[in-house]
Amino acid sequence: MGGSQSTRKLSVDNDNAISVSQEALDRIQAQLNAKQAEQPPPQPQYTPPSYFESQKRQQENASEEAYWARRIENLKRAHEKINSGMHLEYQKTLKEANELFDLAKADKIAGKLPPCQEEKTKVLECYSTNPDKSLLCSVLVNEFNDCVCKSRVAAVSATS
Template sequence: MGAAHSTEPRSVSMDNPNPGVIDISDEVVQRLKKGINKQAKESAATEAAPTPPVKDVRPIPVKPATPPPAVVPPTVVYQAPATQTVYVATSGTTITAADMVRQKEAELTQNDAMWRQRLDELEQTLKKTNTIMEKEYSSALEDVRQRFATASPVHQLPPCQDLKAQVIACYRANPGQTLKCSEEVAAFRECINLNRIKKLDAEDAKPIAKAA
């Protein structure tokens, strides 16, 4: 009878003299070395790769949006018409303030004209008085010259020369304003009158002296 081959696997067990150590084949050792070397190269390549520089990005300030200007509504001002003051006269007629102003201005103008006319009349009167006084003075002066023709030079001067000089100086200092010289004119006139009285008294005394 031929021997029959059995298909069941067979296992061989051997006693391990070192229980804490696992024995592996050389082929497994080579595979482990290759895997470790490959892993080390990949790790070194990863570490050696340059890190791209990080740019300094500054924030750009953004201006806040400006709100549109507020629309101001137009201001409407209502002005009341000017009131006109009305005055009621005693006669019952109404007079406005403008009429009163015009009336006052007319009165002032009329008053100024009246005083201007009075001053003109007074100035004319003074001029006439001065003319008369000049004539009287000339007449008195001529009389004195004839009377004292043979007298000494000291007594030949006409009277009231100082007062006459004051009147002339006042007229020159105030042209057209003869009222300001009224005091000087009065003093000069009084001086002329006194000299005339003295002259008349002297003439009246001559016949008496001759009769005596």
């Protein structure tokens, strides 16, 4: 009930249709053409001469070129400032590093020999004379250990 579509078809015959002859169509077309010929063509809107447009475009291009040239110069100056700052920092760091190396080199020359060489020699002699009895050298090893500890404390206090 109302859910299905109707399959009926309706056709209308128009007995009152107007038929126009080809001659009538030609006359109507001729009249339309004559009216169009009588009408003046539409006035074009003002278009500036082409040389004006090219001058305007050249001015725009020149202003853009000037803008980008200023921008590039500003960037160059900014990069030069950064580079000069980095160069100064590099030179400063290089100078500090050279001073540190010079101090370390002078310290090695001043120290010449490692500390506790006498005690080390005694311990080595004791081990070589008593290869199977290393406990006999324990007193000398303790003396060497004390000497090393004292020299470490002295080195730390000297740098502070």
